[in-house]
Amino acid sequence: MKPRLSVVKIGGNIIENESALQDFLKDFAAMEGYKVLVHGGGRTATRIAEHLGIPSKMVGGRRITTRETLDVIVMVYGGLTNKNVVSDLQRYGCNAIGLSGADGNTILSDKRPVKEIDYGYAGDIRQVNSAAVKALLESDMTPVFCAITHDGKGQLLNTNADTIASEVAIAMSEHFETSLYYCFEKKGVLRSVEDDDSVITHIDTTVYEQLLEEHIIADGMLPKMHNCFNALQRHVHKVCIGLPGMIAGKEQRFTTLTL
């Protein structure tokens, strides 16, 4: 039987809220078994870019990673956020090690090809080096990924944290029975966006197709769910979506996804 691994992703909303972040990190540190953390960015990078006079470039409502923006993202996500999360986890007894995809060549990506839009220094993941991540885990270290990867040719690339989490979970499923947790500001996938308590507690392939037909899953939830089912189809054991407290059994209700 494969050993168990939890891959946990926290979003920018938790990163930005100091007391919520500390509560989460205590819970994460206390989780048993092998684990990996992936953290998103939050608005600090935007704020610091503004202070430095670097304009936000948006095209079609989407942010473009210019060279200057990338530098700020590497400073804030890879430096300030990542190192503070690591030192807090150490305080709570978890032997964290902070990583970008360049560190240990853990995540290789390709600069997104220019089609209608040039997204700049945005990376699409090509390969997760599961052997390197496994070596760290077996050396009693807990990898903490920021949302930065590299192309292997000296270029760092801004990469979606949700995708990093799912691709890491998929790659690690070769060696581990892997569960993927998406922690965000809602209790789970909701049947009605207006009703915070309308959590759908279990979604399998059949329920997923029904929900798509009924247009209950839409907008921001669509790519998230697509990521989740992609992970399940590629041998991730289960995916859970909900409030951060779910990783510590503090939440009664959250959404579990299986095939």
Added chain:
Amino acid sequence: MKPRLSVVKIGGNIIENESALQDFLKDFAAMEGYKVLVHGGGRTATRIAEHLGIPSKMVGGRRITTRETLDVIVMVYGGLTNKNVVSDLQRYGCNAIGLSGADGNTILSDKRPVKEIDYGYAGDIRQVNSAAVKALLESDMTPVFCAITHDGKGQLLNTNADTIASEVAIAMSEHFETSLYYCFEKKGVLRSVEDDDSVITHIDTTVYEQLLEEHIIADGMLPKMHNCFNALQRHVHKVCIGLPGMIAGKEQRFTTLTL
């Protein structure tokens, strides 16, 4: 016989000069055997702090690490510099992994006690976790340290890069025959500061005492030499001081220190 390990420190002057940095990183990537890189900061942190309106606080000619300064140092040294050095080394075929002392709990330090001067968030090294560094080396990874450590209680601390290099070399000497390389902008320890070619090629304890008596070693070189002989007395095999090219055998003359 113990395997060989090279611990190489590069200063801010090399970090700031893009072509000198790339030349150095190519040479470092090509070095045989186990190796560790330690990099200093450079003036980027000061420049970014100025842009962000964070004043430099100096007391008695020495920089004080305020909370705001620490954040900038963590962003620039731990993020921008460290991650770019790592991705460049990957490009040159070296499987680098960027670390602060918090990562993998590799370097524990104590916040410097307040005596006449309060240095703020400056760390004095308490312990290098040689087992963790060894585990990374044996997983075929090359640790790249920035000048940041932690106190194990959630506090990151600004720490002298020369000291990190010597303390890492000392701790690793338990497991490796360790050579320590200080790369800087001079050809080595000079007999006459005005004459760049007056390199003293070999300094042992006897020569060191003579040089001290003759006041040939003074100013900035004094603490550096103290660090070096401290390392030698604590089982580091040899220490070399000179231009970056010495690590690739490109320099005819540099200073080698032994007991």
